[in-house]
Amino acid sequence: AARSQILTTSTEQPDRSFVRRDISFEKIVSSVEHVKGARWDAFNACHGDWGLLMVLYLARHHSGLTLRELGDRVGGMDYKAVSHRITRFKKCLENDSTLKQIERKCRSEMANGET
Secondary structure: OHHHHEEEOOOOOOOOEEEOOOOOHHHHHHHHHHHHOOOHHHHOOOOOOHHHHHHHHHHHHHOOOOHHHHHHHOOOOOHHHHHHHHHHHHHHHHHOHHHHHHHHHHHHHHHHOOO
16 A cells, blocks of 8 residues: 555656655645735746745645646746756755745644635
8 A cells, every 4th residue: 555655656767666645736825825925826927936936845845746847836937947946046045044944834834624
């Protein structure tokens, strides 16, 4: 049974395997919307907006979507660009305690289903 929960990705990351996640992309977006206090449509297209970056980061870790699938969900972003933005955002999280608190709030929303 546990083996059916292990997935591998396609050519974008052929050696990476991970455990299937079950939080939907929509739930992640909803959680970030609630914490940010803004609708997805208002910040999805904004370059460098922490809301978009938070959605990408959380979805990568909790939804099981590939980089390519995430790029498609946010409007056709290339999977390499998605990877680059997630990596940069992770570094920002390490250095910005306020952003880290926001991330915790979003994770809490996702876990509790308060959205």
